[in-house]
Amino acid sequence: MSITVFQRARIVDPSRGVDATGSVIVDGKKIVAAGADALNQGIPGGAEVIDCAGKTIIPGLVDGRVFIGEPGGEHRETIASASVAAAAGGVTSIVMMPDTDPVIDNVALVEFVLRTAKETASVNVFPAAAITKGLEGHEMTEFGLLREAGAVAFTDGRHTIANSLMMRRALTYARDFDAVIAHETQDADLASSGVMNEGLYASWLGLSGIPREAETIPLERDLALARLTRGRYHAAKISTAMAASAVSRAKADGAKVTAGVSINSLSLNENDVGEYRTFFRLAPPLRAEEDRLAMVEALKDGTIDVIVSSHDPQDVDTKRLPFADAAAGAIGLETLLAVALRLHHNDDVPLLRIIDTLSTAPARLFGLPGGTLKPGAVADLALVDLGEPWVVREADIRSRSKNTCFEGARLQGKVLKTLVAGRTVFSA
Amino acid sequence: MTDLSSLPPYPHRHLLGIRDLSPFDIELLLDRADAAVSISRQSEKKTSTLRGRTQINLFYEASTRTQSSFELAGKRLGADVMNMSVASSSVKKGETLIDTAMTLNAMRPDILIIRHQSAGAAALLAQKVGCSVVNAGDGAHEHPTQALLDALTIRRAKGSIARLTVAICGDILHSRVARSNILLLNALGARVRVVAPSTLLPSGIDQMGVEVTQSMADGLKDADVVMMLRLQRERMAGAFVPSVREYFRYYGLDAEKLKAAKPDALVMHPGPMNRGVEIASEIADGPQSVIQEQVEMGVAVRMAVMEALLDPRRNRDGQNA
Numbered sequence: 001m002s003i004t005v006f007q008r009a010r011i012v013d014p015s016r017g018v019d020a021t022g023s024v025i026v027d028g029k030k031i032v033a034a035g036a037d038a039l040n041q042g043i044p045g046g047a048e049v050i051d052c053a054g055k056t057i058i059p060g061l062v063d064g065r066v067f068i069g070e071p072g073g074e075h076r077e078t079i080a081s082a083s084v085a086a087a088a089g090g091v092t093s094i095v096m097m098p099d100t101d102p103v104i105d106n107v108a109l110v111e112f113v114l115r116t117a118k119e120t121a122s123v124n125v126f127p128a129a130a131i132t133k134g135l136e137g138h139e140m141t142e143f144g145l146l147r148e149a150g151a152v153a154f155t156d157g158r159h160t161i162a163n164s165l166m167m168r169r170a171l172t173y174a175r176d177f178d179a180v181i182a183h184e185t186q187d188a189d190l191a192s193s194g195v196m197n198e199g200l201y202a203s204w205l206g207l208s209g210i211p212r213e214a215e216t217i218p219l220e221r222d223l224a225l226a227r228l229t230r231g232r233y234h235a236a237k238i239s240t241a242m243a244a245s246a247v248s249r250a251k252a253d254g255a256k257v258t259a260g261v262s263i264n265s266l267s268l269n270e271n272d273v274g275e276y277r278t279f280f281r282l283a284p285p286l287r288a289e290e291d292r293l294a295m296v297e298a299l300k301d302g303t304i305d306v307i308v309s310s311h312d313p314q315d316v317d318t319k320r321l322p323f324a325d326a327a328a329g330a331i332g333l334e335t336l337l338a339v340a341l342r343l344h345h346n347d348d349v350p351l352l353r354i355i356d357t358l359s360t361a362p363a364r365l366f367g368l369p370g371g372t373l374k375p376g377a378v379a380d381l382a383l384v385d386l387g388e389p390w391v392v393r394e395a396d397i398r399s400r401s402k403n404t405c406f407e408g409a410r411l412q413g414k415v416l417k418t419l420v421a422g423r424t425v426f427s428a
Numbered sequence: 429m430t431d432l433s434s435l436p437p438y439p440h441r442h443l444l445g446i447r448d449l450s451p452f453d454i455e456l457l458l459d460r461a462d463a464a465v466s467i468s469r470q471s472e473k474k475t476s477t478l479r480g481r482t483q484i485n486l487f488y489e490a491s492t493r494t495q496s497s498f499e500l501a502g503k504r505l506g507a508d509v510m511n512m513s514v515a516s517s518s519v520k521k522g523e524t525l526i527d528t529a530m531t532l533n534a535m536r537p538d539i540l541i542i543r544h545q546s547a548g549a550a551a552l553l554a555q556k557v558g559c560s561v562v563n564a565g566d567g568a569h570e571h572p573t574q575a576l577l578d579a580l581t582i583r584r585a586k587g588s589i590a591r592l593t594v595a596i597c598g599d600i601l602h603s604r605v606a607r608s609n610i611l612l613l614n615a616l617g618a619r620v621r622v623v624a625p626s627t628l629l630p631s632g633i634d635q636m637g638v639e640v641t642q643s644m645a646d647g648l649k650d651a652d653v654v655m656m657l658r659l660q661r662e663r664m665a666g667a668f669v670p671s672v673r674e675y676f677r678y679y680g681l682d683a684e685k686l687k688a689a690k691p692d693a694l695v696m697h698p699g700p701m702n703r704g705v706e707i708a709s710e711i712a713d714g715p716q717s718v719i720q721e722q723v724e725m726g727v728a729v730r731m732a733v734m735e736a737l738l739d740p741r742r743n744r745d746g747q748n749a
Binding site: 198199200201202203204205206207208209211275276317320321322323324325 | 447524525526544546547548549551552566567568569570604607630631632633635636
């Protein structure tokens with residue numbers, strides 16, 4: 001295969017702590033060299049040279065939490081349409097949630113996803129399998145066989161396992177396979193009929209609130225069980241200052257705990273719900289500005305390990321309803337990077353840290369290739385103009401569903417080119 | 429009706445909530461409603477203000493009182509009124525609110541009255557139809573015509589709203605009537621207290637412009653108006669309060685508790701009442717009760733609202749585009 005040289009780019013590679021001007025040489029599917037001295041032996045003969053002055057090369061994003069409608073909800077999103085959206089967003093790998101119909105809780109479904117991805121997707125698709133059969137919270141799935149088939153993690157997706165014994169056994173058994181248990185926590189009784197963050201704003205709107213404790217009570221239980229079992233636990237989508245401090249304490253105790261945050265919880269707050277805007281009905285709900293700031297702080301200090309898009313396509317049939325009747329969720333693959341870059345442009349979080357949490361850290365967490373530009377690594381990368389402004393337009397959205405929280409938003413940072421295993425899968 | 433041209437045109441196309449109204453808007457509607465009261469008291473009750481206009485009542489929750497009040501208001505203004513009975517319609521067959529709205533919209537009504545169990549339903553409808561929309565209650569959000577009729581009742585009895593002390597008692601948490609009243613009474617300068625067990629108060633109530641107490645004695649002390657709210661049956665048996673008996677003991681309005689209020693305090697209730705739960709019969713039927721007046725004012729306020737929203741002067745100004 002041919003050799004491509006990306007010349008004079010800013011190279012940001014958190015896996016090696018590199019942020020320098022230099023070049024990236026891609027030979028076939030692999031990175032040959034990346035950095036300031038990548039060209040110290042000259043440009044390889046016959047190479048295609050791309051001048052990237054003023055542009056930045058980052059390892060492709062690894063999105064650890066993506067909901068897709070295939071199988072069962074193909075009108076919302078297919079594996080193929082999600083991968084097109086991912087590629088446009090500089091996302092080269094996605095971890096697909098098991099909340100499909102049927103649920104990804106057996107080997108055949110994992111194989112179906114991998115086969116469909118191989119045939120139709122332009123980015124890497126890694127299925128996460130259910131912890132419990134049918135996401136019902138009662139019976140464990142075949143962790144060993146599912147892992148062999150290619151499941152990269154276990155999660156009950158949008159569902160929280162209420163039974164503490166079930167969670168204990170899952171963490172204990174998963175340890176035997178070095179598998180990660182990723183869990184979204186929301187106490188169903190405490191959240192009750194809640195549809196947005198509990199507080200003054202919800203009260204005036206007449207909407208039932210979800211208290212922060214609905215997230216932290218099952219989370220605290222899980223963290224105690226992670227300490228007890230020594231299993232690998234990933235708090236998949238935290239949204240509150242209380243949850244961040246609980247995770248931080250568990251980490252300090254030496255538990256094998258990691259945490260993720262949705263890009264929405266880092267960039268929006270409950271006021272964005274406005275007059276019952278259902279695209280802003282999310283799970284966990286958008287919280288108060290103090291919580292958003294706490295998420296940014298937790299990202300900086302290492303309490304939060306990964307940022308996810310929590311891409312969740314919903315169609316008009318589930319969103320064009322009164323707020324309390326609408327489904328939760330928003331798409332996010334195409335805007336993930338640019339929205340995260342707000343934290344860079346505002347000088348809230350260093351660029352290297354942002355890319356780490358979007359790429360290197362999730363690849364490491366789920367044991368995936370990618371997330372690095374080091375020589376010999378698979379050439380999953382994105383060429384980005386960090387400063388280029390653009391406006392999110394519904395008409396430009398590639399995802400099959402249009403439920404974005406960023407319609408009309410002015411973002412800065414545009415993906416120019418995305419490579420997966422050396423192949424260009426997106427070019428602006 | 430009285431000479432409308434003497435009143436300034438009303439500036440809004442819909443009535444979705446009290447929050448959208450200025451004190452001036454509210455007073456204007458109350459002035460118009462005052463004039464409408466006399467129409468209902470004549471033997472000839474029909475006017476031609478809305479002749480040729482079509483009003484559709486779309487009620488997703490059963491409500492004899494509010495629906496018949498809107499219906500009568502429309503008829504007294506000369507409008508053609510159609511009631512969409514949700515129980516027997518395609519709504520039961522799973523049609524969404526928006527699809528129903530689009531269908532009704534195609535029939536070219538001039539005004540849609542909607543009652544729905546979900547907060548924000550009226551606002552959603554207003555975005556999708558070409559006519560005026562009146563919120564007749566959306567979930568726990570707002571019930572603006574109820575607050576207006578309460579205000580009209582108070583204003584006619586007390587002269588004005590400003591500086592009155594109004595105690596709102598009962599299930600504030602689930603009450604759209606409470607929210608609309610808190611907004612309206614604050615807008616007109618009243619002092620508002622809420623009295624309820626803490627399980628029936630919404631989060632952030634202390635920032636909603638009210639004084640909060642768990643004691644009827646404190647809440648009703650020197651009050652000019654006592655507004656009781658309905659407690660839904662399913663909320664009485666252990667979920668929010670332990671029993672009817674205990675609720676009535678602490679929060680039911682009886683003669684003893686009412687003594688704390690001013691001797692000429694008005695007793696109000698939006699209806700339908702649970703006698704013996706939130707209010708004793710002797711009080712509901714007693715001399716301080718204005719519960720029947722509230723019903724009468726309801727028709728007047730709804731006439732005023734519809735006539736204001738459909739004021740032809742506004743249409744000529746192109747504001748109804």
